[in-house]
Amino acid sequence: MSKPAPTLAAAGQAPLTTLSGVGPAVAEKLAARGLVTLQDLWLHLPRQYEDRTRITPIRNLQAGVAAQVEGVVEAVERGFRYRPMLRVAMGDDSRGTLVLRFFHFRSQQVNQFRVGARVRAYGTPRPGQHGLEIVHPSYRVVDDAEAGVVGEALDPVYPAVEGVGPATLRRLIAQSLQGLPGEDELELLPREWLQAQGLPSLRAAVATMHAPPRDADVPALLAGLHPAQRRLALEELLAHHLSLRRQRIAMQAHAAIVLRDDRLARRxxxxxxxxxxxxxxxxxxxxxxxxxxxxxxxxxxxxxxxxxxxxxxxxxxxxxxxxxxxxxxxxxxxxxxxxxxxxxxxxxxxxxxxxxxxxxxxxxxxxxxxxxxxxxxxxxxxxxxxxxxxxxxxxxxxxxxxxxxxxxxxxxxxxxxxxxxxxxxxxxxxxxxxxxxxxxxxxxxxxxxxxxxxxDELPPGRTPVQTVVLSAERRPELVERIRAACAEGRQAYWVCTIIDESDEVVAQAAQTTHEQLSASLPGLRVGFVHGRMKPNEKQATMRAFKQGDVDLLVATTVIEVGVDVPNASLMIIENAERLGLAQLHQLRGRVGRGSAASSCVLLYQPPLSQAARQRLETMRSTSDGFVIAEKDLELRGPGELLGTRQTGIADFRIADLARDADLLPEVHRIGEALLDDLPQVADKLVDRWIGGAARYAAA
Missing domain, CATH: 3.40.50.300 (P-loop containing nucleotide triphosphate hydrolases)
Structure with a gap:
């Protein structure tokens, strides 16, 4: 017996247990993924789409291009050469033959594939022993009445939910969408604003995202640039903006002491x-x-x-x-x-x-x-x-x-x-x-x-740091460079990314590096500092380095923030490819704090990934922290950049700050207008997207 549908007014906040097939166990698995209400399912958008709106003749299939085919089973072979395997040959009117191959199957599936049965299958063909084959396609047996009949919309493929199968999830989302309120009830933004941006209503955007028409711009959908996605991203960014502005307004409702006496500041x-x-x-x-x-x-x-x-x-x-x-x-x-x-x-x-x-x-x-x-x-x-x-x-x-x-x-x-x-x-x-x-x-x-x-201006007298990128094979040259720098009375850092040796990580351990450099540079005072040291030991070593009692400091990234030693003019960062741009920039900022020409050497372990290559090239080409931060946002995304725990920014369901940055000026304009003229709408938007979650600091 199906459960009664929730009223339209309460539809979005209705629990998922109002859906048929969602008992306590399934609800718990969905909740673990953050899916608690019908609205959560509406906003659980597909990660990609499958085009089942057309049937491709088998003879026209191309290796590597996903397609849907329909044909008749011509032969079935069940084998156990190395592991259980089921091969099904099917043909169609184009006189092409395609093999469906399964490594995991049940006896019921074997019985479905009787010779003469009509099967519709979807997947990506690849070259096999006897022409093209699809491994583990999605498929179903169709009767004569369904032959050649296809849907009008692309099929969604949703992000996985542990313990809930894809077919079940798809069915539950489709069921939840039946309770989507009418356009007037769901829409919170004035129509003229949306029209000015060329964006659809919220209802149309949600419906399009879950079932795009067959002529939809799939590349735009996958890139997050389709008007339907932009509409949802705009509202989500707006809700977060309003949440912060509302907290600011609440904060500024308090009083503070007026601080005007600037005599000491002028002194x-x-x-x-x-x-x-x-x-x-x-x-x-x-x-x-x-x-x-x-x-x-x-x-x-x-x-x-x-x-x-x-x-x-x-x-x-x-x-x-x-x-x-x-x-x-x-x-x-x-x-x-x-x-x-x-x-x-x-x-x-x-x-x-x-x-x-x-x-x-x-x-x-x-x-x-x-x-x-x-x-x-x-x-x-x-x-x-x-x-x-x-x-x-x-x-x-x-x-x-x-x-x-x-x-x-x-x-x-x-x-x-x-x-x-x-x-x-x-x-x-x-x-x-x-x-x-x-x-x-x-x-x-x-x-x-x-x-x-x-x-955004450095004090005069700060010498720009020269940054070079070298392969780890050139380590011996750097040891001599340190010897020369310290002979001139300068100090140097050697930064390592891990403390102990590890078989799993191709990186020089800090402990080993300290021992090797101490042996290679017997005339120098070599210090060692890492995050696992007791605070007083760490402070003592750092103090000795600052006072000039240590020539070379071998350290982990614990020195990233707050170390000011103007006499240090050389920094070597080992396995620099393993660090993010912000961290590399902070480390480099430890040198060049005096008047002497300073250098930062980024040592990398080849081969470099594309992302690592981009990071190191960015460091080599600019010392502007704001340029580096923009590149970091592009490469890593906002969640990692800010630190997910502190901000909530990474909790965006749909918006992407790097991709949707051009929406922000409009978000600010609309947000201020709503707070001034329609505060009750602002409240509803925040409740819809953020609810009671205290994601941001009012501090």
Whole structure:
């Protein structure tokens, strides 16, 4: 007995158990794939299509070109030469013969293929022993009434759901589409907007995607460029944009302390041994304008490695101190936090500003004393790791929360720091920073709740790093190059991608490399640092390198962020083909921080894949972090680039930021219009695509 159909109004949110054939076990398997409601099935789009709208004469088949054929069984052979095998020869009126070959089959299937039976089969022919054959085609036996009768639409092939067969999934989706509401009930966007973009209604788009007509542009469908896909991508991007904007609006409904007193900031600017670049001054002006408002600042400052974000953060912190409030700067690693601490103490303490330190390794009486100073306000600027957010840490008057390398923190960690300063409806201003340049399209989609500033100019005196790409066979030359560089008083890095030897990975292990280089360069002091070391051991080695007590540092990618050694002028990255562009760019940013000419050598293990070749060529040809970020987005996609856990961007079902970037300006325009004029429609769009999932940080 079939289950009653849900009402149209509730159709999209109806559970899949309302479908015939979906009991608790099947529902659980579907839910594991994120398919819970009818709407989830509507948006579970095909990954490809099979054209069964025509029957190809067997004589016209081409090897490698999928086709549908129909003919009569002429012979059946069941064999067991090396493994069970079923061969079925079929012919048609074109006097062609085709063999259907099966390695996995049941006795019932053998009985279906009696000589004289009419069979329709679909698959990709390939050359066999006796002409063309199709291995494991999809097929069915047809009667005389069905002979030659074909459908009007292409057949969908859906992404697999573990434990649910393709035929069952296809049947359930077809059944769910019967409950698709009428156009007027389903559509949320004004018709004139869609017409201006040349896009169909949502109902037409969904119907087309699941059953494209026989004359559909299949290459466009497979490339994600068909108007039906663009329509769905537009609405999904719009829902994510609205979700972020709504969170921003909710955040800015809070009050924040107005920070206007810039006397300390002006004193620091005058005392600095260098002048701010034009980009640093522009970004600080944007930050200062935000901090002068009674609503909380929500600003992302992105800038390439070495562009001078910390100075901007220091000036912003002084605006808080100038008003008798506190600022906190949180970094993802102790190494990076310590570097910020050294810079801020050097700049701020001569101005009479007390800069404090709070990290996991501080314990006992030292921690207790630090907590008292933070709670009393004696510590005016507090630098630390995620220890800043732990229970027991209470601020006296936190007015500005600064988060560095924000993409390395989870949503809850950023919120926790903000909440440390929340009191009686007042929340701290928020400044988040990243040294990983973000492509404009990605920033538009991922950070619509933030204002974005870019420090797109390097300070004068920074020498461009020369990047060369070499095969691993030339390692011996590089050992001599290190010897020469260190003889001139310079320091060098040798970066490895793994710690221990592995039979499965063709990569030089860091441990082995350290031993080999120590033996090859007996006159040099060779240090070794990796992620599995105890934090204090790692810090000691890094400190020795920074102070010049280590000539060559062999390291894993643990040094990617936050190491500032101006005297290091040579970096060798082993097995560079195994690293992503962003990581390679961050590593390269560890050299070229002084005035000496610097080099980065990318060693690769041949043969190179096409993607690896593109990455290395990009690194060789440009040092512009924004250009590299755009290429990274093209090669890797947004999910990997941002880190899936923190953002939710990778959770797009249909949209692809690299492919659909040109839709973003329209998404922003429509989004702002909806928030102003049709807020109830904005709510419905967010509920449809995102629901109650808290995918984005409001921090």
């Amino acid at each position: 620091l600017t005058s005392a600095l041994p260098f002048a701010l670049t034009g980009a640093q001054q522009r970004v600080f002006d944007e930050v200062r304008a935000d901090l002068a408002q009674p609503s909380p600042m929500l600003r992302l400052v992105q800038g390439d490695v070495g562009s001078g974000k910390t100075v901007v953060a220091a000036l912003a912190a002084l605006l808080a101190v100038g008003e008798g409030r506190q600022a906190a700067l949180m970094a993802p690693t102790e190494l990076l936090a310590e570097q910020h601490l050294a810079n801020l103490r050097g700049w701020l303490e001569p101005l009479g500003v007390r800069v404090g330190w709070l990290a996991g390794k501080i314990s006992g009486k030292a921690r207790a004393a630090a907590l008292v100073d933070v709670a009393s306000g004696a510590m005016q600027v507090v630098v630390g790791t995620h220890a800043l957010m732990q229970e027991g840490v209470a601020f006296h008057g936190l007015a500005l929360a600064i988060v560095d390398e924000q993409h390395r923190f989870g949503v809850h960690q950023r919120l926790a720091l903000r909440d440390k300063g929340a009191a009686e409806g007042i929340v701290p201003h928020q400044l988040v920073m990243t040294a990983t340049p973000i492509p404009r399209t990605l920033a538009m989609a991922a950070y619509a709740d933030l204002d974005v500033s870019a420090i």
